[in-house]
Amino acid sequence: MLSQQDIKQIAQKGITPEQIENQLNEFKTGFPFLRLEAAAGIGHGIIAPNADERKSFEAVWNAYKAEGNRIVKFVPASGAASRMFKNMFAFVDADYDTPTTDFEKKYFDNIEKFAFYDALDAVCQKNEGKGIKALMADGNYKAVAANMLKAEGLNYGQLPKGLLLFHKYSEGPRTPMEEHLVEGALYAASNGEAHVHFTVSHEHMELFKAKVAEKADMFAKKFGIKYDITFSEQKPSTDTIAANPDNTPFRNDDGSLLFRPGGHGALIENLNEIDADIIFIKNIDNVVPDRLKPETVEWKQVIAGVLVSLQKQAFEYLRLLDAGADDAQMKEIAKFVSEKLCTDAKDKKIDASYLRSKLNRPMRVCGVVKNVGEPGGGPFLTYNQDGTVSLQILESSQIDTNNEAYMKMFTQGTHFNPVDLVCAVKDYKGNAFNLPEFVDKTTGFISSKSKAGKELKALELPGLWNGAMSDWSTIFVEVPLGTFNPVKTVNDLLRDQHQ
Known part of the structure; x- marks a missing residue:
């Protein structure tokens, strides 16, 4: 099926023929739907901290920053803005x-x-x-x-959304990229430095670098910090092959194979190369003017405080397991895994090996907002590959629409995923986790597309905050709707939150 020319083209992307065969096989078999336990809710997988608890978590976060830990703000920013202007x-x-x-x-x-x-x-x-x-x-x-x-x-x-003028100020309008630099200074700076990383498309790289060169010094002076601003591109090795409706490779007019970007799940490779203790992830278009930033900053610090509190406890328990925990300590650790990390062992034997596997892995806290009918994923309790149940963010494509019980869970879910994550990516010995090891490869997605009038099937990798983080410890925190202000169409910029 693959010619020598195909194999040469594949190798240039850093992909193996075996990977291509696997992808073509996935077109034939499809991906299994996920098995659901329940939609997450307040008190059932979602934390809703009160005012005192929020202050406490903010204090924890500010103390963590003061210790000089390395914090990075990671912003996926490669998407073109063309969909914003469909109506125009x-x-x-x-x-x-x-x-x-x-x-x-x-x-x-x-x-x-x-x-x-x-x-x-x-x-x-x-x-x-x-x-x-x-x-x-x-x-x-x-x-x-x-x-x-x-x-x-x-x-x-x-142009990409990150470089459009979004908000007016007396000193001149700002792009979303600039708003993220401001946010980085306000809640992610440590040691007098804010590390901000943007993933951008190759054709827009120089435009982003030029905007940074033009604006970063102004914000650095304004906030009395230094910026470390870095960029990366989605790797060609994460592109996926396109297929014809009969699952054979789709070919361009010149006979070459057609590859497509693997979706935002490909960014797990970019995330894996970030040197950080803690990484914030937020979409490029979810920004507000300065007058509304205090709420965003408060809640970013709250969810980060939740994360470092739980991580500290997990690290202590891992050291206890290393030392040989007694029965009482084992029960305490099992309770933490069950109640704080919302992981149900089901029929698994709860021993030191099981507890270590659920503690020694990347951890993320995800802000979730009350469901107001926005399209997209939500928080669920879901069965994992090992038979345990834990918290996951699911998209509608991962749910069997013929299962009435599952559809009821999805349509009646109380909360929505606004992509508001803070991630801990090092283990209790200070070593970075290899994040691709924690991807559930069975959670990809197949969609129908076309090129030059011909139908094709496209393969998306497990989504960055879905299957790509499937085997992480996940905690959900309810955050206010005011922290979620995406711009899907140009007229969204007329909303009060963007004026």
Whole structure:
């Protein structure tokens, strides 16, 4: 099935023929649905700390930072913003010239409220000889939209979200990338330094570096810190082969194999190369202006405090197991694993080997928000490969839609995953875990796509916060909805939280 030319192409990506055979086999067999125990809820897998507990966790976190531990803020930022502008692309291509849909009317009625207004006005003046207001007065709305989207204008249709102007300030507008630098200074700095890492696509790397060169010193002076800002790209070796509907390799017109990015789960390799004790993970578009940051900062410190408290206890118990724990200590450790780490042994024998396996692994605390109907995953108690039950974040694609009980759990789930994670990635002896060892490879996902009008099947790796972290210790903490402010469409920037 694979020619010598195929094998050469595969090798250039750092992939083996065996991996390709495995991927093609996965197209044939599909991935098993997960077996669920229950949706997580308050008191049943989700912690809801009160005001006193929050202060205590914040104090724990600030003490941890003061010890000089290495903390990194990790921001997946490779996605292009094209989906944000789907409605505006449709308007430019429509057979009418004036705003007609509710979306279009809202955009043009409020255009001066966008942080990019001045920049857009300037490119309209340059390219059309008129500013936004004059173009709209002439009924030339499409020129305004085109100058926002196209390469000869702001090129927002092709730029990554991280480099769009999101928020207005008296000193000038800010991009999400800049907002993450500010956040890094506010809750993730230690030893007078904030380490911030962005994963970006190859074609946007130089643009990100240029923006950092332009802005980082200003924020460093503002917060009295130094920045260590690093970047990485998704590895070619994490790309996956595309298949035809009959599960044979999909080929380009020139006969070469078609590879596709493996989804955000591929970033577990990037995360694995970060040198840190604690890593915060948050999506690029979930940022707010400074006036709303105090709530975000408070809750980031709370979930980080929860993490380092539990990690400290886990480390003490691992040392006890090394020393030879007595029966009373074994019971205490088993209670911690069951109640604090929400891991149910089911039929497994609870001995030192079992307890060590559940304690000596990466740990993450995930902020979850009350479900308000946003699409995406949620917190569940799920069966693992070893027959135990633990907390996981699941996407709808991992759930058997023909199982009424599971669908009821999913649709009636009380909480949602906003991608608000803080991770502990070193063991009790100070060694970094090899994170790919903790991936559940059976939690991938197959989707239908097309290229040049031909149908194809695409394979996504286990998601970064789903199957890629399946064998971690997971703790859920309820955080306020105010800490979750994603920007899915350009008009989301008109919400109060982004003004």
